[in-house]
Amino acid sequence: MPTRVLIVDDHARFRRSARRLLELEGYEVVGEAGDGDAAIAAVAELQPDVVLLDVNLPDTTGFDVAGRLRGTGVRVVLTSDRDASEIAPFAADAGACGFVPKGELSGARLALVLT
Amino acid sequence: MTIDQRPASDALHRAVLYSALDCIVTIDGDGCIVEWNPAAERTFGWTYEEVAGKAMVDVIVPEHLRGSHREGFARYLRGGEPRILDRRVEVEAVRRDGTIFPVELAITRIVVEGPILLTGHIRDITERKQAEAELRSSRARLVETADAARRRLERDLHDGAQQRLIALGLDLQVVRSTIAKDPAAAGGLLETAISDLGEAIAELRELARGIHPAILTERGLAPALAALARRSPIPASFEIVADERPPPAVEASAYFVVSEALTNAAKYSQATCVEVAVLRSGDTLVVAVTDDGVGGADPRTGSGLGGLTDRVAALGGTLVVRSPHGGGTRVEAVIPCGS
Secondary structure, eight states, X not given: OOXXXXXXXXXXXXXXXXXXXXXXXXXXXXXXXXXXXXXXXHHHHHOOSEEEEESBOSSSBHHHHHHHTTTSSXXXXXXXXXXXXXXXXXXXXXXXXXXXXXXXXXXXXXXXXXX | OOGGGSOOOHHHHHHHHHHOXXXXXXXXXXXXXXXXXXXXXXXXXXXXXXXXXXXXXXXXXXXXXXXXXXXXXXXXXXXXXXSXXXXXXXXXXXXXXXXXXXEEEEEEEEOOSSSOEEEEEEXXXXXXXXXXXXXXXXXXXXXXXXXXXXXXXXXXXXXXXXXXXXXXXXXXXXXXXXTTTOHHHHHHHHHHHHHHHHHHHHHHHHHHHHHOOHHHXXXXXXXXXXXXXXXXXXXXXXXXXXXXXXXXXHHHHHHHXXXXXXXXXXXXXXXXXXXXXXXXXXXXXXXXXXXXXXXXXXXXXXXXXXXXXXXXXXXXXXXEEEOOTTSOEEEEEEEEOOO
């Protein structure tokens, strides 16, 4: 069974490219969301295994969304185009299992964070 | 020659007192007014006849300061160390109509035979205070405008070129993985990647120009403004009369005034044509952008022209926007170029 992923990012261009790459590398992208509220609703509806969650969202932050997803069983991987040193130290506090810089996203990198 | 030996008449002293621009108010040892010149009459709204013999504190000192003033005066009369004698201080005073205003006050003791006399030289500094307050807020607005511009730049970079390049990187990973087994699909993705790269470069070029146009630095105001006029969506005529290049700060301000005015005209004016005119006249650069649109522009709304008003003011110039409803818009900056 492939890992089922929800991609949350307000840039459609990134969602499209990330979807194509992750699908090529064996993931099943079950949906996309453009903001925090849509992400919460999509998790409830689609029950993904993993949420690839952008830190900068138009209505809230990825940290906030990760906190709201605590206890749902879904695993959160934060992503951002900001420097890893600004984000990675806070990922665990937010309830995420890790951080992948957007420019370094790949199936292998995601798998590494999830192990 | 001592001052007492100088040949001056009472009439001359009186003329000096009467023609002084500052208020001159003299009080006796009881704190009562004995002299009150015409400047004091104009400033405070009381005639000499109305205030002569009255306690000065009740006439010109605001109510909330009268207690401390009386205490200080009494302490001085008891031989205490004077706190505001022989120096300039800024305090509040009150006019006949009750308005409280800032004054610069200097109190000196008149050394003459007989009872104690103290003279206050009082200058209304309302306008100076207003100018100082405006300068402070103008400086603060300049800092805020610069901060806002940096935030906008960060957002534009983040949402624009940065996102395109990140997506491009992901797409190239896909190309790398698929090119052997599905060259057609990989070729399609490469086409998209090349197109995205071109757009990212164009966005970066546009942002760089917004920060500071290279053509302005390298070639000066005329070619830079000509380039702006060529890019204007509304047909723009352009004329510049300047025999030498103004200082860089003046050039940059003139450029951004024209750039902002053209952007606003394109967005809001519905104009069919716009004229850009730049004239160097002596030590002044006059920049005017005039359109034939709907008018009604207000520089106080939106930070674009407001920020430029502060920027031009910081160079000692002025920026005026005339934009009657239905009568087009004229943005005119007059900027000193220095020597």
